[in-house]
Amino acid sequence: MEYCLIEGPDISDALLEGCSQLFSQHYGVWSSAAATPTHCGGKAGSPVEMSAQQMRVQLLFDETCGVAVCLSNGLPVGQAFFCTFTLPALHDDDGSRNVCWITQLVVHADRRRQGIAVKLLSLVVDSRARDCVAVGVASCNPTTVRAVERVAGGVSEVDEGLVREVFSHCSVPHLKRATDLVVSECECAVNTNFFVDHLEGLFMLEKLKCQWVLGVVREGWEYLSIVRLSNLPESEEVNG
Numbered sequence: 001m002e003y004c005l006i007e008g009p010d011i012s013d014a015l016l017e018g019c020s021q022l023f024s025q026h027y028g029v030w031s032s033a034a035a036t037p038t039h040c041g042g043k044a045g046s047p048v049e050m051s052a053q054q055m056r057v058q059l060l061f062d063e064t065c066g067v068a069v070c071l072s073n074g075l076p077v078g079q080a081f082f083c084t085f086t087l088p089a090l091h092d093d094d095g096s097r098n099v100c101w102i103t104q105l106v107v108h109a110d111r112r113r114q115g116i117a118v119k120l121l122s123l124v125v126d127s128r129a130r131d132c133v134a135v136g137v138a139s140c141n142p143t144t145v146r147a148v149e150r151v152a153g154g155v156s157e158v159d160e161g162l163v164r165e166v167f168s169h170c171s172v173p174h175l176k177r178a179t180d181l182v183v184s185e186c187e188c189a190v191n192t193n194f195f196v197d198h199l200e201g202l203f204m205l206e207k208l209k210c211q212w213v214l215g216v217v218r219e220g221w222e223y224l225s226i227v228r229l230s231n232l233p234e235s236e237e238v239n240g
């Protein structure tokens with residue numbers, strides 16, 4: 001398997017087509033609440049899909065965007081799309097005020113639990129997040145949050161001021177359309193009206209419960225995880 005990181009403008013249509021296939025076949029399925037005129041999802045149990053064209057618009061929306069991919073025989077079996085954005089109001093001693101955001105993470109169902117997600121996120125962190133004060137992700141899957149926490153070397157923030165500050169400057173289109181945000185000591189989630197089935201996420205949550213601070217998301221909502229990068233380990237440790 002081959003890992004590489006590609007900047008947005010260099011991502012070919014052929015690669016994006018492969019990324020679209022991977023997402024559409026392996027991300028997840030719509031929940032029973034999805035197929036209503038207001039929720040705009042697909043039929044319950046049918047795969048959540050994203051075309052290459054939609055990926056260009058929704059995931060490669062500015063010059064900071066890119067993707068880390070894991071290729072097997074030239075085809076993506078794992079992908080981590082990302083972007084960075086700036087926090088004008090966050091003061092940091094070294095002057096670095098960028099946040100790295102993971103906009104999509106998916107690994108082929110037959111290739112999970114082999115450390116692919118962690119390796120992809122490490123690639124992103126090594127390339128971008130060294131200039132950043134934090135890494136973030138919105139996902140209904142606790143495993144995604146765990147993988148981000150592991151690579152960032154910290155735990156998700158539930159500091160309301162910090163979370164709201166980061167969220168208010170987030171450049172990701174589907175998060176800018178979010179209709180609600182809750183942050184407390186035991187919950188941090190955003191209402192993105194994304195009605196993907198949560199069964200896998202709930203199953204994972206059962207395993208993680210004792211170390212989990214983000215609560216339990218309702219349908220249509222996603223966990224909002226922001227991890228400070230001050231404890232970033234050396235890349236050998238991250239990849240080890």
Ligand SMILES: CC(C)(COP(=O)(O)OP(=O)(O)OC[C@H]1O[C@@H](n2cnc3c(N)ncnc32)[C@H](O)[C@@H]1OP(=O)(O)O)[C@@H](O)C(=O)NCCC(=O)NCCS
Pocket residue numbers: 026027028105106107108111112113114115116117118119139140141143144146147150196197198199200201207
């Ligand atoms: C989330 C996802 C990207 C993880 O990919 P992966 O390559 O299997 O993840 P990794 O092997 O790098 O593991 C990441 C961490 O999660 C843990 N993990 C992964 N799958 C796990 C499982 N089924 N049970 C317990 N732990 C698991 C790993 O042990 C690792 O934790 P650690 O670093 O503390 O050991 C993958 O499961 C996926 O694509 N899921 C579907 C996408 C999605 O989010 N859908 C929405 C459903 S709600």
